[in-house]
Amino acid sequence: MRWRGDLGVAALTLGLLLGWELAGLDLPLSAVFGDGFGFAWRDNVWTRSVLHDGARWLAAAVLLLLVVAALRPRRLGWQDPARRAHALALGMVLACLLLVPTIKQFTTSSCPYELQPFGGTVAYVPHWMLGVVDGGPGHCFPSGHAVTALCFFGVYFGWRRQWPVAARSALALTLLAAAVLGATQLVRGAHFASHTLWSAWLCGSACAVMDAVWRLRGRAPLQQAG
Numbered sequence: 001m002r003w004r005g006d007l008g009v010a011a012l013t014l015g016l017l018l019g020w021e022l023a024g025l026d027l028p029l030s031a032v033f034g035d036g037f038g039f040a041w042r043d044n045v046w047t048r049s050v051l052h053d054g055a056r057w058l059a060a061a062v063l064l065l066l067v068v069a070a071l072r073p074r075r076l077g078w079q080d081p082a083r084r085a086h087a088l089a090l091g092m093v094l095a096c097l098l099l100v101p102t103i104k105q106f107t108t109s110s111c112p113y114e115l116q117p118f119g120g121t122v123a124y125v126p127h128w129m130l131g132v133v134d135g136g137p138g139h140c141f142p143s144g145h146a147v148t149a150l151c152f153f154g155v156y157f158g159w160r161r162q163w164p165v166a167a168r169s170a171l172a173l174t175l176l177a178a179a180v181l182g183a184t185q186l187v188r189g190a191h192f193a194s195h196t197l198w199s200a201w202l203c204g205s206a207c208a209v210m211d212a213v214w215r216l217r218g219r220a221p222l223q224q225a226g
Contacts (some may be wrong), residue, residue, distance in 0.1 A: 003215070006208035013204070017197050021128055026192040029158040030112050039112070039189030051184040052145065055177075055188035059148040066090045066155070081162055089158025092210050096151035096203040101144050103202070110136030127194070142202065143195035145185050149177035150203040157207040 011118040020026075033039055041047050108125040114120040114136045122136030152174040159167035182196030 003208070003212045006212070010201070010205050010208060013201055017194070017201055019101050020194055020197065021126075024126075026126075026189055026194050027117065027124065029193050030186065030189065031117070033187045034112065034118040034189045036117070036119050039187065039223075041187040042113060042189050047184050047188050051181065051219055052188070055145075055148050055181055055184075059151075062152065063093060066093060085158050085162040087158075088211070089155045092154025092157055092207045093151045094154075095206055095210060096147055096154060100147045100150075100199050100202055101126045102144060104139050104144055107141045108133045108138040109141040110138055111140040111190055112135050112192055114140075115178055118189055140191065141195050142198040143182065143185060143191045144199075145190070146178055146182050147203060148195040149174055150200050152177075153203050153207045157211045 008050040023176065034174045036154060066089060066141060070083065070090045107127065109125065110120075112118055114122045115124045115134075116122060117124060120135050120136075125132050125134040127141040156167045156174065159170060178196070182191070182193065183214065185191040185196065186193055
């Protein structure tokens with residue numbers, strides 16, 4: 001069963017992520033790019049205007065294409081496997097775009113550039129210390145910007161039965177884009193690496209759960225296009 005493979009991947013990546021947290025690698029890695037005077041790349045034109053602001057516009061354009069693909073008229077209506085694949089992908093993408101920002105509203109971790117080790121005024125408190133506030137503005141964990149790319153895990157899950165080759169290509173592009181955006185926020189001091197890694201796990205797991213539910217309800221497209 002495919003869902004068992006998805007569960008195995010989720011468990012493995014969760015274990016690796018918890019290992020990262022236990023090793024306390026966030027601060028040392030961010031210290032490579034920032035110091036007591038802040039982060040030199042925080043307001044660089046490439047990291048802020050191109051890879052931060054520009055990436056959002058690019059993601060919006062891709063999302064619009066998905067909406068058009070899911071809603072445009074088709075001869076067989078919603079029974080068309082291709083249309084159902086696009087609809088499933090779109091639903092997963094939108095779920096990811098809602099999930100992480102919603103979680104951010106309830107977290108108290110502030111961004112690295114606001115912390116004392118990097119020239120800020122806020123004490124560093126690991127985000128896994130639930131209930132302990134750092135006294136700053138918070139709402140920095142997990143990474144919302146990385147979801148600009150990570151939400152497109154939904155394309156892989158939505159397409160993988162209908163167009164497996166295209167789905168794998170979409171997954172590769174999603175991982176590459178997420179790595180670039182995560183690195184951008186890391187060097188800017190806008191997020192710790194774990195913020196992006198948790199967003200990746202949340203989006204991937206959410207898509208896997210939605211895919212399993214659609215399959216159990218008999219809604220997922222099972223026919224591969226010729």
